[in-house]
Amino acid sequence: MYEFVQYTAADVMTSRPITTRSDATVGDAQALFEQHGFNGMPVTDDSGALVGFVTKMDVLRAFTLRPEHIVPPYNLIMRDTVDRIMTRDPVSVSPDCPLTRVLQRLVQLGVKSLPVMDGDQLVGVVAREDVLGALRRATE
Numbered sequence: 001m002y003e004f005v006q007y008t009a010a011d012v013m014t015s016r017p018i019t020t021r022s023d024a025t026v027g028d029a030q031a032l033f034e035q036h037g038f039n040g041m042p043v044t045d046d047s048g049a050l051v052g053f054v055t056k057m058d059v060l061r062a063f064t065l066r067p068e069h070i071v072p073p074y075n076l077i078m079r080d081t082v083d084r085i086m087t088r089d090p091v092s093v094s095p096d097c098p099l100t101r102v103l104q105r106l107v108q109l110g111v112k113s114l115p116v117m118d119g120d121q122l123v124g125v126v127a128r129e130d131v132l133g134a135l136r137r138a139t140e
Contacts (some may be wrong), residue, residue: 009094010096011099012133013095013124016124017041017115019041020032020043020044021046022052022083022086027078029054033059039113040054050117053086054087091105093105093126094117094118097116099134112127
């Protein structure tokens, strides 16, 4: 278990993660979730700078009841843009952030993944599965 305390976000993160743009449609984001099997992804601008983070929960939240619709129209929401549902200024960690701290942030925030930033550059994503895998490896 001692080995786990030596790990950092960089040791377990997914480097060069798949991203989407804020002007992509919710349907495009959902298609990426289905294709790749992940629950969230960074949203970047034309220069590759992080502008947000979008999750499957954000997509689900877009379908919550609204006064104008008993059941929100699926096709209309899928044509909406990611910038309307994403989390702006998401909490992130640095590559050298101890994995113990990453674990703590994931639990405290109740999120499944966090962007990994080196200064203003997106360098990866660290997910619950990455941390759980590191815990398992540290005990083998």
